[in-house]
Amino acid sequence: MRVFITGASGHVGSGLVPELLQHGHSVVGLARSDASAAKLTEWGADVARGDLDDLDGLRAAAAAADGVIHLAFRHDAMVAGDLTGAAETDLAAVRAMADALAGTDKPFVGTSGTGLLGRANLGRIGTETDTMPGGYRIDAENFLIDLAAKNIRSSVVRLPPVTHSTLDTSGFVPSLISFARRNGFSAYIADGANRWPSVHTLDASRLYRLALESAPAGTRLHAIGDEGIEVRRIAEAIARGLDLPTRSVTPEQAPGYIGFLAAFAGIDNPTSAARTSELLDWHPTYPGLLEELAEDFYFKEA
Ligand SMILES: NC(=O)c1ccc[n+]([C@@H]2O[C@H](COP(=O)([O-])OP(=O)(O)OC[C@H]3O[C@@H](n4cnc5c(N)ncnc54)[C@H](OP(=O)(O)O)[C@@H]3O)[C@@H](O)[C@H]2O)c1
CATH class of the missing domain: 3.40.50.720 (NAD(P)-binding Rossmann-like Domain)
Structure with a gap:
């Protein structure tokens, strides 16, 4: 086509x-x-x-x-x-x-x-x-x-x-990393138990x-x-990659620390793709987010 x-x-x-x-x-x-x-x-x-x-x-x-x-x-x-x-x-x-x-x-x-x-x-x-x-x-x-x-x-x-990979230079993960560098800590909201797929x-x-x-x-x-990773675990993986501490912030403080991401960082968004997989025989095969955050490519300074 x-x-x-x-x-x-x-x-x-x-x-x-x-x-x-x-x-x-x-x-x-x-x-x-x-x-x-x-x-x-x-x-x-x-x-x-x-x-x-x-x-x-x-x-x-x-x-x-x-x-x-x-x-x-x-x-x-x-x-x-x-x-x-x-x-x-x-x-x-x-x-x-x-x-x-x-x-x-x-x-x-x-x-x-x-x-x-x-x-x-x-x-x-x-x-x-x-x-x-x-x-x-x-x-x-x-x-x-x-x-x-x-x-x-x-x-x-x-x-x-x-959506993550070595191709990702401007999504939520690079943005969280750049805010963490600026703040001197990797932030999550409240107890960070909310999940992101x-x-x-x-x-x-x-x-x-x-x-x-x-x-x-x-x-x-x-x-x-x-399907859903606790945002605190994502913040911890970023903290490890940058050798910085993590810190909980309140929803009210969040815009000051993570800018536009404050509107999304607190959402609990566990999500299934079961119907999609069945309908189109689509099965993810590439590494997951925490696996990729254990590598160094997201943490190299531009
Ligand atoms: N990546 C994620 O994690 C994620 C998550 C949820 C939803 N999405 C959605 O998935 C889609 C693709 O995201 P992405 O991560 O590939 O975004 P991206 O890297 O920011 O790329 C955006 C693309 O849109 C083009 N664009 C932006 N404004 C435009 C305009 N006014 N006229 C024409 N082209 C314009 C950009 O062109 P230039 O190259 O010229 O800048 C670029 O090609 C978007 O709809 C996004 O909201 C992404």
């Missing part, structure tokens, strides 16, 4: 583009800068220049492809606190690409997060059948799922808060490919390797 990917130059894209090319697909990646375009060319992908606000460009690129994978998200706006603006851009981009795909039965794989279930305080392990009526990023997820009724083979991959970037990449190739229309998928 010729696949149009937004966010192809990012962390998940850096695993996914080679995964698709190695399995016989060709890739056209959206690039908003010369640097991102150069990365894509180096990886063997073609480039569509533009950004998420260029809705006509997104429509044209989606129409010219056999399938679409949407990864891009305005993390710069999210980190600056403009969650609403970032989510609105996301939904508008998804709508534009859906315009081009309606009635074609082509695959359209979108991205969401299991953290949204954590923020809803389920109080139990989250599954692919858990849904929410609306909200931040959920509106785009629900819109994508409903595209099945418009003859688009839509699916959504919910990524966990931590995680997945290796290359396992997640394989799931995106399988979703593109064969997910039934209107399917929510979970990219989960570790």
Whole structure:
């Protein structure tokens, strides 16, 4: 398939583009800068220049492809606190690409997060059948799922808060490490007994490919390797890697120590991928988060 990917130059894209090319697909990646375009060319992908606000460009690129994978998200706006603006851009981009795909039965794989279930305080392990009526990023997820009724083979991959590997230079783990360096300690909130799920970037990449190739229309998928690791254990692994102490902070203090991560660090988000594994015969094979934090690559100063 010729696949149009937004966010192809990012962390998940850096695993996914080679995964698709190695399995016989060709890739056209959206690039908003010369640097991102150069990365894509180096990886063997073609480039569509533009950004998420260029809705006509997104429509044209989606129409010219056999399938679409949407990864891009305005993390710069999210980190600056403009969650609403970032989510609105996301939904508008998804709508534009859906315009081009309606009635074609082509695959359209979108991205969401299991953290949204954590923020809803389920109080139990989250599954692919858990849904929410609306909200931040959920509106785009629900819109994508409903595209099945418009003859688009839509699916959504919910990524966990931590997607980790040597390809990860700007996700939650590098952010926690950078806050720990600045603070002189590795922080967790309260007793840190809340759990975060995680997945290796290359396992997640394989799931995106399988979703593109064969997910039934209107399917929510979970990219989960570790179902839930206590955040205190993650903080301790970071402390060991940096040779720093750990410290508990209150929810009120958290923004001062871990910035935008304070909105996520306290969530309890144990998540299952059992249905995803069964549906697509997807089984994570790469190392887990704590195994990777015992290595040194996350702790090398840039
Ligand atoms: N990584 C995780 O742990 C995690 C967890 C949950 C959900 N997710 C979601 O998974 C998706 C991929 O995440 P990631 O970790 O790969 O993110 P990333 O490394 O920050 O990459 C983001 C990608 O989006 C592109 N982008 C950002 N703003 C754009 C804009 N205005 N117009 C066009 N392109 C834009 C970036 O382009 P440039 O290269 O030009 O900057 C980059 O290719 C995102 O939707 C993210 O929210 C990730």
